[in-house]
Amino acid sequence: MDDPAAPILFDRALLLRRQARAQKLGPATFLLDRVAEDLDERLTAVKREFSDVADIWTPGEGLLSRDRFKSVARVAPTQDEAVPFRPETLDLAISALAFQFVNDLPGAFAQIRRTLKPDGLLLAALIGGDTLTELRQSFAAAEAECEGGISPRVAPFADLRDVGALLQRAGLALPVTDVDRVVVRYADAFALMGDLRRMGATNILVERRRTPTRRATMFRMAEVYAERFADSDGRIRATFDIVWLSAWAPHDSQQKPLRPGSAKASLEEAVRKARKP
Numbered sequence: 001m002d003d004p005a006a007p008i009l010f011d012r013a014l015l016l017r018r019q020a021r022a023q024k025l026g027p028a029t030f031l032l033d034r035v036a037e038d039l040d041e042r043l044t045a046v047k048r049e050f051s052d053v054a055d056i057w058t059p060g061e062g063l064l065s066r067d068r069f070k071s072v073a074r075v076a077p078t079q080d081e082a083v084p085f086r087p088e089t090l091d092l093a094i095s096a097l098a099f100q101f102v103n104d105l106p107g108a109f110a111q112i113r114r115t116l117k118p119d120g121l122l123l124a125a126l127i128g129g130d131t132l133t134e135l136r137q138s139f140a141a142a143e144a145e146c147e148g149g150i151s152p153r154v155a156p157f158a159d160l161r162d163v164g165a166l167l168q169r170a171g172l173a174l175p176v177t178d179v180d181r182v183v184v185r186y187a188d189a190f191a192l193m194g195d196l197r198r199m200g201a202t203n204i205l206v207e208r209r210r211t212p213t214r215r216a217t218m219f220r221m222a223e224v225y226a227e228r229f230a231d232s233d234g235r236i237r238a239t240f241d242i243v244w245l246s247a248w249a250p251h252d253s254q255q256k257p258l259r260p261g262s263a264k265a266s267l268e269e270a271v272r273k274a275r276k277p
Helices: 012-025 030-045 105-115 134-147 158-170 190-197 215-229 267-275
Strands: 052-056 069-075 092-097 116-128 173-186 236-248
Touching: 012 190, 030 116, 030 173, 030 236, 092 105, 105 116, 105 158, 116 158, 134 190, 134 215, 134 236, 158 173, 158 236, 173 190, 190 215, 190 236, 190 267, 215 236
Parallel strands: 052 069, 052 092, 092 116
Antiparallel strands: 116 236, 173 236
């Protein structure tokens, strides 16, 4: 269940409407396609079989092939953040480009931890790190100049250390995180924003400004973007950081860290020996 103390950052009902609109517009799926290819490679590298698997909140039709596993369940994005499986029923849980819009991410990880069988795997990708840093900076400069203040435009994103700590907090073992940085070039900032709409990834912050942005501010944002983040050919750059995470439900067969004080040789002794001529 959700942590009652978790801050409500995202309007999940609006997220569903934006994702539905993206499907009607014709979705921009290049990031999701990249994640799907990478996910297949990462699963192939895990030398074990998975039978009962679930795809949790991935937008669109999901990524798991029903031909590859004994049973495949898909949890479509919902307004709440419940993971509807009984304890210890899944060998594998995956999620693609969804966790960045979850209000209670520690709670979501804890729910998934409970649904995994011992030695079950969570493998997921979310948007994080420095994603859309160029757009964030350009909007901030334009609003400060044109409107005398800055409003929340781009969601705060988790970094590698944050995600690793949250996995451990949820009781998952052997957490591993890495980042895949994708830099996409566009004709201008408006072309980028068009892709964000077709990803269903425009502003859903609860604290977002509710009035339309002034035209002067939008055009100034595009000018700042082109001034600061364009290549020699005039095309602008947009950064997307895909944060990958994996962790396992604890099991006795897994490698355990050494208990404090159990090492057979001391660091002090090793340093002393290294200093001897």
